[in-house]
Amino acid sequence: MDVLEAIRNRASVRAYTGEPLTKAEIDTLLHAGLHAPSSGNLLHYSVIKVTDQTMKDTLCRICFEQPFIKSAPLVLVFNADQNRNRKWVEQFGGHFHFDGPAYLGKGFCDALIAAQNIVIAAEGLGLGSVYVGSVLNRARDVRQALNYPRYVVPVVLLAIGRPKKRPKVSPRLPLRSIVHEESYQDFSAEDIQNIYREKEAAWQGQNPSGLTGRNGARANSDSEYFTMVRYHQTSIREADREFAAAVREAGFLV
Numbered sequence: 029m030d031v032l033e034a035i036r037n038r039a040s041v042r043a044y045t046g047e048p049l050t051k052a053e054i055d056t057l058l059h060a061g062l063h064a065p066s067s068g069n070l071l072h073y074s075v076i077k078v079t080d081q082t083m084k085d086t087l088c089r090i091c092f093e094q095p096f097i098k099s100a101p102l103v104l105v106f107n108a109d110q111n112r113n114r115k116w117v118e119q120f121g122g123h124f125h126f127d128g129p130a131y132l133g134k135g136f137c138d139a140l141i142a143a144q145n146i147v148i149a150a151e152g153l154g155l156g157s158v159y160v161g162s163v164l165n166r167a168r169d170v171r172q173a174l175n176y177p178r179y180v181v182p183v184v185l186l187a188i189g190r191p192k193k194r195p196k197v198s199p200r201l202p203l204r205s206i207v208h209e210e211s212y213q214d215f216s217a218e219d220i221q222n223i224y225r226e227k228e229a230a231w232q233g234q235n236p237s238g239l240t241g242r243n244g245a246r247a248n249s250d251s252e253y254f255t256m257v258r259y260h261q262t263s264i265r266e267a268d269r270e271f272a273a274a275v276r277e278a279g280f281l282v
């Protein structure tokens with residue numbers, strides 16, 4: 029499959045046939061991740077490959093019971109990881125100072141770039157995938173469940189499998205809302221209105237406004253939906269505390 033076609037036609041897949049992946053497929057995916065660019069080529073990340081059902085069930089429970097985590101034949105957890113680098117550096121006379129926020133950030137970059145290489149490779153193999161960011165909200169539980177040493181924190185989880193069916197490609201904001209010519213061109217209230225009106229039109233009735241959340245809150249606009257129902261302040265602040273605690277528990281100086 030052409031790379032651009034794979035990128036343009038990709039959509040998150042959250043329902044899989046029960047069929048397992050072959051060893052060759054898994055190998056191809058993991059090598060696609062390994063070939064991703066990496067800061068200094070130091071590979072400031074690691075990947076936990078999970079196929080054991082009990083561990084998938086545990087991750088599913090930790091990540092707010094998103095059912096595709098336990099039904100996917102392959103689950104990969106990507107981490108910002110300075111554990112291996114620290115051991116290497118200290119064993120061979122170097123000095124370890126990759127324990128601050130900047131190199132935690134590099135770990136996030138490396139982990140996500142490798143993950144996205146795998147997403148595109150999966151498309152190429154006719155497989156489907158979906159990211160799960162909840163490992164970050166529940167970072168301490170993930171660290172414990174997967175037995176992480178110091179200097180390892182989860183970034184994102186990928187569930188991968190054979191799609192039951194191909195979902196439709198989701199609309200995006202117009203390109204001009206993301207790309208700024210030469211320097212940052214800040215938005216007026218009118219720009220914001222136009223940009224988001226286009227998105228809402230493109231959603232063609234999939235607009236979630238009006239949905240009622242678990243907390244009983246009802247949204248009258250997308251902005252209310254995404255910040256007062258789906259990503260409510262209480263749960264986001266809880267995620268902030270959890271993630272900050274996990275990063276400190278892992279030994280990073282933040």
Ligand SMILES: Cc1cc2nc3c(=O)[nH]c(=O)nc-3n(C[C@H](O)[C@H](O)[C@H](O)COP(=O)(O)O)c2cc1C
Pocket residue numbers: 038039040041042094158159160161162184197198
């Ligand atoms: C960092 C990150 C975290 C995500 N977390 C979740 C998640 O927890 N559950 C889920 O169903 N989808 C998750 N997604 C998938 C997004 O919802 C999806 O990419 C977005 O709605 C756009 O749809 P598309 O991937 O089909 O283009 C996540 C995506 C990213 C990049």
